[in-house]
Amino acid sequence: MNSAYTRNAAQQSSRCLERQESLPSQRPKPGSFRLKNVVINDGEFVARKTVHVTSHNSPSDISKSFERLQKLVSPSAFHDSAQRVDPPRCHPATRIMILQTIFDWIIQSGHQQSERILWLNGAAGAGKSAIMQSIAERCALAGIAVVSFFLSRSDSSRNTMASLVPTLVYQLLQRIPETANGILETIKKNPLIFDLGLEFQFQELIFRPLYLLPPDLQQLFVIFIDGLDECIELSHQSNLIKTISKVLSNANIPVKFLIASRRESQIEASFGQKDVINLLRIVPLDKIQASDDIRRYIQARFDDIKKTHLRKAYLPASWPQPGDIEEIVAKASGQFIYASVVMNYVSSHSAHPVVQLDVIKGIRLRRPSSENPFAHLDALYEHIFSRVEDLDLVRNILAMTLIDLRDWPCSRDITVLEALFGLHPGELETLFTSLTAVIQCDTPSSNYYSSNQPWGNCIYGSMKIVFLHASLPDFLLDKTRSDRYFIDLTEYRTSLLYGFLQMPGRKMLSPTDQWNVVLDGSWRLNAIASLLENAKASEQLRSAFMDFVLVFHDNDFVNAQRRVGILSSLKMLNFGDQGEAYRHVLNMFAKGYAKFWPHFDEYVVATVKAYPDLLAYVNHLHGELNSLQES
Numbered sequence: 001m002n003s004a005y006t007r008n009a010a011q012q013s014s015r016c017l018e019r020q021e022s023l024p025s026q027r028p029k030p031g032s033f034r035l036k037n038v039v040i041n042d043g044e045f046v047a048r049k050t051v052h053v054t055s056h057n058s059p060s061d062i063s064k065s066f067e068r069l070q071k072l073v074s075p076s077a078f079h080d081s082a083q084r085v086d087p088p089r090c091h092p093a094t095r096i097m098i099l100q101t102i103f104d105w106i107i108q109s110g111h112q113q114s115e116r117i118l119w120l121n122g123a124a125g126a127g128k129s130a131i132m133q134s135i136a137e138r139c140a141l142a143g144i145a146v147v148s149f150f151l152s153r154s155d156s157s158r159n160t161m162a163s164l165v166p167t168l169v170y171q172l173l174q175r176i177p178e179t180a181n182g183i184l185e186t187i188k189k190n191p192l193i194f195d196l197g198l199e200f201q202f203q204e205l206i207f208r209p210l211y212l213l214p215p216d217l218q219q220l221f222v223i224f225i226d227g228l229d230e231c232i233e234l235s236h237q238s239n240l241i242k243t244i245s246k247v248l249s250n251a252n253i254p255v256k257f258l259i260a261s262r263r264e265s266q267i268e269a270s271f272g273q274k275d276v277i278n279l280l281r282i283v284p285l286d287k288i289q290a291s292d293d294i295r296r297y298i299q300a301r302f303d304d305i306k307k308t309h310l311r312k313a314y315l316p317a318s319w320p321q322p323g324d325i326e327e328i329v330a331k332a333s334g335q336f337i338y339a340s341v342v343m344n345y346v347s348s349h350s351a352h353p354v355v356q357l358d359v360i361k362g363i364r365l366r367r368p369s370s371e372n373p374f375a376h377l378d379a380l381y382e383h384i385f386s387r388v389e390d391l392d393l394v395r396n397i398l399a400m401t402l403i404d405l406r407d408w409p410c411s412r413d414i415t416v417l418e419a420l421f422g423l424h425p426g427e428l429e430t431l432f433t434s435l436t437a438v439i440q441c442d443t444p445s446s447n448y449y450s451s452n453q454p455w456g457n458c459i460y461g462s463m464k465i466v467f468l469h470a471s472l473p474d475f476l477l478d479k480t481r482s483d484r485y486f487i488d489l490t491e492y493r494t495s496l497l498y499g500f501l502q503m504p505g506r507k508m509l510s511p512t513d514q515w516n517v518v519l520d521g522s523w524r525l526n527a528i529a530s531l532l533e534n535a536k537a538s539e540q541l542r543s544a545f546m547d548f549v550l551v552f553h554d555n556d557f558v559n560a561q562r563r564v565g566i567l568s569s570l571k572m573l574n575f576g577d578q579g580e581a582y583r584h585v586l587n588m589f590a591k592g593y594a595k596f597w598p599h600f601d602e603y604v605v606a607t608v609k610a611y612p613d614l615l616a617y618v619n620h621l622h623g624e625l626n627s628l629q630e631s
Helices: 002-019 059-071 096-107 128-141 164-175 177-189 198-211 234-249 265-271 291-308 322-332 336-346 353-361 375-386 391-402 414-420 427-431 472-476 479-485 489-501 513-520 522-532 539-546 560-572 580-599 602-609 612-621 623-630
Strands: 032-034 038-041 044-047 117-121 145-150 221-226 255-261 280-284 439-442 464-467
Touching: 059 164, 059 177, 096 117, 096 128, 096 255, 096 280, 117 128, 117 234, 117 265, 128 145, 128 221, 128 255, 145 164, 164 177, 164 198, 164 221, 177 198, 198 234, 198 255, 234 255, 234 265, 291 322, 291 336, 322 336, 322 353, 336 353, 336 375, 375 472, 375 479, 391 414, 391 427, 391 464, 391 472, 391 479, 391 489, 414 427, 414 464, 472 479, 489 522, 489 539, 522 560, 539 580, 560 580, 560 602, 560 612, 580 612, 602 612
Parallel strands: 117 255, 117 280, 145 221, 221 255
Antiparallel strands: 032 038, 038 044, 439 464
């Protein structure tokens, strides 16, 4: 079959053209179906010329079988469906390498056991559907038999697996009419076959008809399934992957599956099974640098606006500035959806492009009556966050990553966050499982911080929270866009301050001393100093400072200015306790400085000298340094 496959792959284009003589130039209208020598039109069977139909198949039997199939088909799931108006596809001169990689995989020998499934995965908005659409159209032009099922959560006809096989089978009849007799006969014998298991449907209605084709009709057959994560039943996603691997393992015919989805946990786990891995090739879009393609796309869209927009005569020759394009590229962070949303908004003929771009840049406020430029993007984010189980905790954690804490470079470090929020190791990743389309827990490729620092090595290679969409924080921090998912940083700064103050002692935090220094030492105090600057006095905050405990390390006091900053801010807060909370913290800091005083350099000494209250406590606790003030 190897030589036959190679020969047939080269002949598919010509064979496709030959079929066009007997097939209609356009897809049959609903209620009609045309085979090579057979027409079923609104239930009426008409024979033409020589009809190759098994003798026990009467016209009415074939008609009923086809009608039963047709009722279960979801036409909107076709890659070439008229219902998918202007489907996303790759812009010219973009995604060239990835498109070629996938097409090369398709045309390679299709019946070998390895790499018969290709999983194209990526973040939400990475452009997976556009790639799938472009590849499907390219295959059609090359005469390769392609059937497709594009899932959509918002379309009830294609957000489950109920119509998957009927839709694929209908297209199979269109692409390879020679399979019709076997398929319709099977439906006639088993009218309830579409209510049976997915594996049985695939085996009897797709793989068996293809297997029974004569050798000269054997050809490459590719099944496209886009948006697997859009299936509303999570168990069905995993079941489909399992089913595909089983039927492929037992089939020696040139069939391949191209599947695109987000890297959801249940899908990733299913593709990771041993039986699937042996058949799998993975193409991760997140690992492919897309910024250059996005830049080309944006530039092309701006060029088009300047040529075709109704207000083109009023567009300055220098518009847009190079910095405008780079700003959009940066905010897109490798995801085409942001660039597409922005350019669709700017190109709208109902407004001036310059004004629209200014709205995107935040230079000009959007009119209350005008459309939200990010409505499509916001709907995506809202859906993703709607699946979060413990929303309050997740928002608290995200707030920690979004607050700009000076001298606190590990605010996105998972180990630190788990310690701060009292989570078990690995628990944070579980909490964020439903957010993997836009946020991932990943290991950086290089050290984020200098290894020359005493804390550098303790975070090297550790897991971080990574925003796959640079535009996501904009959504979360804008109440008009995010509504119930809104993160009020002012509110969270206070709650995070309590968290740092109430953090348990060093021995409770982490199995390594290095991590404990980070959590309970200088960085913890840096965060407290930053958060305290805008805090308001309350009994809860006073109690937190009264319970505040530090286990000192000599490195904890290197940045003495931060400690002085805490004392200065605390002294200005009126707790109504005659300074009791302030003196508690002052005494605690002074004990640490007195204990390690001989180890400090001139800068630390000078900083302590500049704060009289602290110096007085240090002198009191360290008798040998009574003459320090005069020196």
